[in-house]
Amino acid sequence: MSAPVQIAIAFVSVAVLLGLMAVVKRLAAARDISAEVQRKLVHIGTGLYALSLPWLFTDDWPVYMLVGLTLIVMAILRLPAFAKGGIGETLHGVERQSYGDLLLALAVGTVFLLSDGQAILYILPIATLTLADAAAALTGSRYGRKFFTIEDGQKSIEGSTAFFMITLVIAMVCLLLLSDVSRPNVILLAVMVAAFGTLVEADSWRGFDNFFLPTGLLIFLATHLDSSWQELFLFMGIFMVALVLFLRVAPQFGITTHAARVYVIATFLLISVTAFQNTVLPLLVFVMHAIAHRLNPCKGDYPALDIVAVVALSSFGWLIVGSVVGANALMYYGLMSVGLCVGLIAAGLGRSAIWVRAGAALVVGTGLFGLYSVLMLYNPAFVRWPGDMTAVGALVIVLMVIAVSLQPVLFDTHRAAKLTGLALLVPGLGYGMKVIGA
Template sequence: MSELLQIAIAFASVAVLLCLMAVVKRLAKTRDISPEVQRKLVHMGTGLYALTLPWLFTDNWPVYMLVGLTLIVMAILRLPAFSKGGIGETLHGVERQSYGDLLLALAVGTVFLLAEGNAILYVLPIATLTLADAAAALTGSRYGRKFFTVEEGQKSIEGSTAFFMITLMISMVCLLLLSDVSRPNVILLAVMVAAFGTLVEADSWRGFDNFFLPTGLMIFLESHMDSPWQSLVLLMGVFLVALVVFLRVAPRLGITGHAARVYTIATFLLITVTAPQNTILPLLAFVIHAFAHRLSPCKAAYPALDIVAAVALASFGWLAIGLITGMNALMYYGLMSAGLCVGLIAVSLGAFSIWVRVGATLVVGVGLFGLYGFLMRYNPASIQWPGDMKFAGAITIGMMVVIGSFRPSLFDTRRAAKLTFLAVIVPGLGYGIKVIGA
């Protein structure tokens, strides 16, 4: 297939999406379809179309171009001129705030990249997001009678049950048709995928399930699809124990049960995707954030959830960049995590004098950078390719100490996002310079 034809298909795909939204909007007027159902119809149509992408294009770059075009269009449709009365209303007519439209497009591109041509790693997560998520929402809104509380309100047991059953069936079909997994492992993996996916969907907020659900399932499958059944059973037990521990400890730290479940999911995914030494600093950021919020409360609506979203999105970003360039980014990811921890400590000491904040944060920052260096030594040489990180580390730690200590009020709102962005700047520039110079 020629490059020109693939470009034309990409633009035509965006046109098809807009036509779908226009049709749904027209049906909504004539059939009195609720905003939630409208959104899910567009969601299902987009997801089903996304399933064809590996076979629709002969090259990978048109898929990424299509994702980029879709993100631009989704951002435009968020403008009042389109979201109020226009076709964007099919996505933004619901009362709650959601980034699901943007995150769905981002998830398709991320899973397509990380799957690296392995059909089951792409098809199963996207099919689950498309079909099971829609089934859960529609079942819950129509038949929901028993509810459990999450930060944004309530979700129904009936909806989660529908999600589990649909995901179980999708998983079994995909594992049987698209993999060589043994029959006993098909059952175990399908149950684990359904259970894990149900927990992710039930505990997501602001549409983040559109990203975390497919990417989380893909990482889980990639890591454990070939594991023996004994390891899968042990993994299931470890996850359940971790969930119980988090739920028991959470109240003492002022963390809700919802946030505790999200922490468990994030911890599980971090441990799944990389070696233990590379998980310590990002997990430490979760703990420090909890104490920082108690000492200096953040004005965000869901601070405990925001830190998980920020770290998770940054984690997937570093993973994707490493795959694109072919140069592992774990050293820079670890430095970002250390910088985030330092920033959180600086902000937490806002009630103390400036010199106490600077001195205490600097001492802790030096200690955290030492911990970072110690942990990175346990990685193989292929990960330690950047070499000495002292200069980048000094700038990162110093920047976080100065900005966090001198202007802690900057982080009264959107604390997790702002600090994560600051912590990424120096590692991101350092990584870019190294890649260009390689």
């Protein structure tokens, strides 16, 4: 298929999405369809179309172009002129704040890239997001009677049950048709996929399940598709023990039960996607955040959840950049984590004298860079290709110490997002310059 034809298909695809939204809006006006049902109708239509992408295009780049176009269109539809009264109302008519429309498009592109042509790694996560997630929402809104609370609302036991059952069926069908997994492992894997997916969906907020659900399932499958049943049982046991222990410890740090479950999920995803030495610093970010929040509470609505979201999204961002560029980004990712820890300590000491917070942040940064240098030695040569990172590390630490120590009040709100953006600045520029120089 020629490039012009694939470009045309990408633009037509966006037009089809807009057409679907227009049809849903008209049906909603004629039949008094609720805002939640409208969102899920668009969600299902978009997801089903996304399932055809590996066969619709002969090259990969038109898929990424389509994802980019969709993100632009979704951003435009968030403008008041379209979100209220226009076709954007099919997505933004609900009262709660959600980024689900943007995250759905981002998830499709991420899963398409990371699945690397393996049908099971693309089809199963996207099918689960499309069908099981919609079924859970619609079942919960229509038949929900028993609810549990998360930070930005509540979800129902009935909806989670529907999610589990539909995911179980999807997983078994996909594993049987798209993989060579042995029959006993098909059952065990399907149950674990359904259970893990249900936990991710139940604990997601602000539409983040549209991203974390498919990417989390992809990571789980990529890690455990070839595992023995003994390894699967061991993983499940460790996960349950960690969940119980963390739920007991979390209240001492002012972490809610919901946030504690999210922390455990994020931890296991990090451990699944990379070697242990590369998870130490990102996990320390969670610890530093808990300490900083206890010393100087962030004024955001859900700070414990925000730190998980930014760490997870930035982790996937570095993974995608490394895959696309072809130059491993783990060393720069580690420096970002060091910078984020330094910034959190400085923000946590925001009520102290400037020399106290600057000195403490500098000491922590120096120690963490030493830890970073040791941890990186355990990585293979292709990870350590950038060479000596002392200069870049020093710049990261100095920037975080100065910026946060001088103006800690700026980080009292949206702390996680602001500090992550600042911590990304030097590693991002350093990675780009190194790649260009190489």
